Amino acid sequence: MIAMHTHTPVMVREVLELLHPQPGAIVVDATVGLGGHSVEIAPRLVPGGWLIGIDRDPQALEIAGRRLEPFSGAMRVTLVHADFRELPQILSARGIEGIDGILYDLGVSSLQLDSAERGFSFRFDAPLDMRMDTSRPGVTAQEIVNRWSEADLRQLIWEYGEEPAAARIAHAIVQNRPIGSTQQLAAIVARAAGRRGGRLHPATRTFQALRIAVNRELEGLQEAIEQAIRHLLPGGRIVVLSYHSLEARAVKRAFQRLSGKCICPTGTLMCQCGAERWIQVLTPHALKPEAEEVARNPRSRSAQCRAAQRLMGA
Ligand SMILES: C[S@@+](CC[C@H](N)C(=O)[O-])C[C@H]1O[C@@H](n2cnc3c(N)ncnc32)[C@H](O)[C@@H]1O
Numbered sequence: 340m341i342a343m344h345t346h347t348p349v350m351v352r353e354v355l356e357l358l359h360p361q362p363g364a365i366v367v368d369a370t371v372g373l374g375g376h377s378v379e380i381a382p383r384l385v386p387g388g389w390l391i392g393i394d395r396d397p398q399a400l401e402i403a404g405r406r407l408e409p410f411s412g413a414m415r416v417t418l419v420h421a422d423f424r425e426l427p428q429i430l431s432a433r434g435i436e437g438i439d440g441i442l443y444d445l446g447v448s449s450l451q452l453d454s455a456e457r458g459f460s461f462r463f464d465a466p467l468d469m470r471m472d473t474s475r476p477g478v479t480a481q482e483i484v485n486r487w488s489e490a491d492l493r494q495l496i497w498e499y500g501e502e503p504a505a506a507r508i509a510h511a512i513v514q515n516r517p518i519g520s521t522q523q524l525a526a527i528v529a530r531a532a533g534r535r536g537g538r539l540h541p542a543t544r545t546f547q548a549l550r551i552a553v554n555r556e557l558e559g560l561q562e563a564i565e566q567a568i569r570h571l572l573p574g575g576r577i578v579v580l581s582y583h584s585l586e587a588r589a590v591k592r593a594f595q596r597l598s599g600k601c602i603c604p605t606g607t608l609m610c611q612c613g614a615e616r617w618i619q620v621l622t623p624h625a626l627k628p629e630a631e632e633v634a635r636n637p638r639s640r641s642a643q644c645r646a647a648q649r650l651m652g653a
Contacts, residue, residue, distance in 0.1 A: 346449040348375030349580055349639040353626050354442060355379060357578045357646035363387040364439035367430075369423040369567070370394060372448040374403035380442070381410040389415040391433075393423050395472040399450055420474070424563045430570060437572035443564070443579045445586050447471070447550065449638070459550060461525035461542050467518070469553040480549040484524060489513045499557070499585065500548030504532040508545055521546075547583065557585055564593035568617055571649035576621070578646040587625065590645050594620050598647065618647040 348354075354376055360366050360383040368377045371392030381390050392407070394400050400418050407416045419429050423443070430438065447459060451471065455463030458480060467480035487495070489509050497505035511531035518524050525542040532541040551557060567577055581587045595602050599616035625643035633640045 346373040346375045347636045347638070348379070349444065349636065349642045350626065350628050350632065350644050351376065351379055353628075353644050354578050354580070355383070357621060357644070358440045358442055358576050360384055360388070360440055365389045365391070365435060365437075366440040366442070367426070367438055367567075368392045368442050368444075369426065370442075370444045371403045371418065372396075372399050372444065373450055374406040376442055376444060377403060378406050381407060381414065381416065385410065385413040387414060389417070391429070391435075391438075392416070392418045393421055393426075393429065394418075395420065395422050396448070396451065397472070397474045398454075399448055402450070422472075424559050424566075426563065426566055426570065437575070438570055439572055439575045441567045441571070441575075441577050443567075443577075445556070445560075445580060446582045458521050459546070461521045461540065461546060464520050464522040467521055467524060467549075469550050471554045478553060480553050481519070483549060483552060484512055484518050485516050495552055496545050496548045498548070499551040500544035500546075501584065502532075502544040502548065504541075507531045507533075551585070557589060560586065560589040561593045564590060565597055568593070568597050568647070568649065571618075573649055573651045575649045576646060577618075577648075578644065581625075581643050581645070582641045587643055587645075594618065594645060594647050616650065618649055621646040621648055 360380045362385060364384055366380055366384060368380065368390065371377050371394045377390060377392050384390055392403055397420055400420055404418050410416055421429055451457055451459050455465050458465045458468035467484060469480040470477050492512055493505050493509035496502045496508055502508065508528050508531045511527050512518065515527045528542040528545045564579065571577060579590045581590055592602050596612055596614045597617040598620050599614050601610045601614045602612045603610050622645045625645050628639040628642050
């Protein structure tokens with residue numbers, strides 16, 4: 340079942356151009372997923388390079404491991420089951436002081452969305468789980484919908500789902516407890532949100548909010564990207580693919596602050612954000628997938644690609 344899964348990697352041409360992997364380089368794929376980007380990066384590191392793939396989903400790592408196996412003779416391939424926020428420890432445990440490149444392809448993989456039993460999608464009826472890391476116990480979406488207060492649910496759905504009907508949805512969730520499955524929740528949300536035009540199912544934003552909360556996807560994201568930048572060797576590159584405005588905001592703020600642009604609120608008299616000049620931003624405007632890619636792979640439609648390069652003297 341797992342072996343059948345594929346994930347069409349997003350904006351591969353743009354990622355490779357911006358990441359610019361070279362023979363002998365050390366490159367981290369911080370969200371290796373099913374290895375879609377890594378199998379394209381690996382041959383460019385041969386001979387002698389080192390690819391370090393990180394993911395917190397053990398099922399994904401198993402697949403990535405199998406796909407990257409053919410490269411392990413001509414270079415080093417290391418897969419690490421961890422949260423990418425642990426990058427400094429992951430590198431220091433392997434004696435690595437600096438890296439030539441790092442890629443983040445944020446969000447969920449097709450494996451997660453298409454595995455009915457993992458509860459990420461309302462296309463299948465399944466328990467509301469939504470944990471990316473299934474190897475250890477953690478808060479599930481089921482616990483959030485059944486235990487959180489109406490006010491906290493409203494805030495979550497408003498903030499992480501950017502959902503205008505958050506108040507109505509939170510009220511309906513609390514009124515209809517206990518909620519046990521994806522499709523039960525989707526039906527409750529759809530009724531509360533009312534019919535809308537457009538291509539999004541009315542429960543899409545609520546499911547996004549729950550997934551972000553279960554996996555604490557935005558906590559420390561800006562800091563993680565800043566950490567990664569500090570581990571780049573001079574001339575090293577960072578590339579980030581984001582899929583919604585909250586992720587994009589964290590990436591933009593990290594890039595702004597470490598390219599020396601103050602991110603303090605307007606009107607602040609003395610800079611307090613500690614902006615420093617480490618990088619040059621290579622994408623003044625985020626790149627988007629071409630129409631042909633979106634037609635071929637609809638999951639790429641919301642992608643934004645940003646990249647930066649560590650300054651030589653920083
Ligand atoms: C969009 S997928 C990556 C797909 C991959 N680029 C490919 O082409 O196969 C995102 C992956 O990042 C992982 N992930 C998300 N947040 C993470 C984190 N904080 N630490 C480690 N992995 C994370 C997810 O488990 C998922 O497998």
